[in-house]
Amino acid sequence: MEYGMEYWTFFVRWLHVLCxxxxxxxxxxxxxxxxxxxxxxxxxxxxxxxKHIMPVALLYFRWAAVGTLIFGLLLAWxxxxxxxxxxxxxxxxxxxxxxxxxxxxxxxxxxxxxxYIIWPNQQKxxxxxxxxxxxxxxxxxxxxLASRTNTMLSIPMLYAMxxxxxx
Amino acid sequence: xxxPLDSLKGTIICGLILTVVMVVLANAIAA
Numbered sequence: 001m002e003y004g005m006e007y008w009t010f011f012v013r014w015l016h017v018l019c020x021x022x023x024x025x026x027x028x029x030x031x032x033x034x035x036x037x038x039x040x041x042x043x044x045x046x047x048x049x050x051k052h053i054m055p056v057a058l059l060y061f062r063w064a065a066v067g068t069l070i071f072g073l074l075l076a077w078x079x080x081x082x083x084x085x086x087x088x089x090x091x092x093x094x095x096x097x098x099x100x101x102x103x104x105x106x107x108x109x110x111x112x113x114x115x116y117i118i119w120p121n122q123q124k125x126x127x128x129x130x131x132x133x134x135x136x137x138x139x140x141x142x143x144x145l146a147s148r149t150n151t152m153l154s155i156p157m158l159y160a161m162x163x164x165x166x167x
Numbered sequence: 168x169x170x171p172l173d174s175l176k177g178t179i180i181c182g183l184i185l186t187v188v189m190v191v192l193a194n195a196i197a198a
Contacts, residue, residue, distance in 0.1 A: 032175065036175065088196060095196075102192065151175075152178045155179065155185065159186050
């Protein structure tokens with residue numbers, strides 16, 4: 001095996017996918033498993049979620065988002081299409097650039113949501129940051145809607161990422 | 168009508184609709 005540019009492009013893609021699975025896996029865990037089952041958990045067991053599960057899950061979740069974004073942008077640069085992709089193919093007229101570019105922008109919006117909406121509000125919800133009793137439901141609502149927005153965006157984003165590999 | 172993102176089903180349906188819109192948009196850009 002030769003360790004040329006082709007190998008390192010693959011290697012960065014592997015890191016991108018590893019981080020992406022961690023990120024979207026936890027996103028789907030929150031939305032498909034945790035949120036729907038919380039109402040069925042006995043009251044005495046409920047504190048385990050904000051005290052023990054959420055801080056760890058959110059740690060991997062937000063840093064996996066950063067890793068996915070960095071390795072994804074690095075990969076696009078190594079492949080030579082970062083500019084055309086960020087211009088969603090308008091500069092090249094390429095279907096691949098348009099598709100991967102739309103997927104990239106969705107990923108960028110999702111990572112922004114993680115760091116600037118979900119994480120700051122979840123810190124209030126799970127008690128890592130002090131907030132008033134009035135603010136807590138508002139923070140929970142903002143975090144929940146941003147999380148659902150990311151779940152919605154993950155569907156076309158993954159379609160874009162995977163289909164662009166076959167163009 | 169409520170916010171479709173309040174339910175998981177609504178979220179998935181919105182995601183699928185957005186997927187179709189995205190494919191049409193990408194094809195229009197490439198045409």
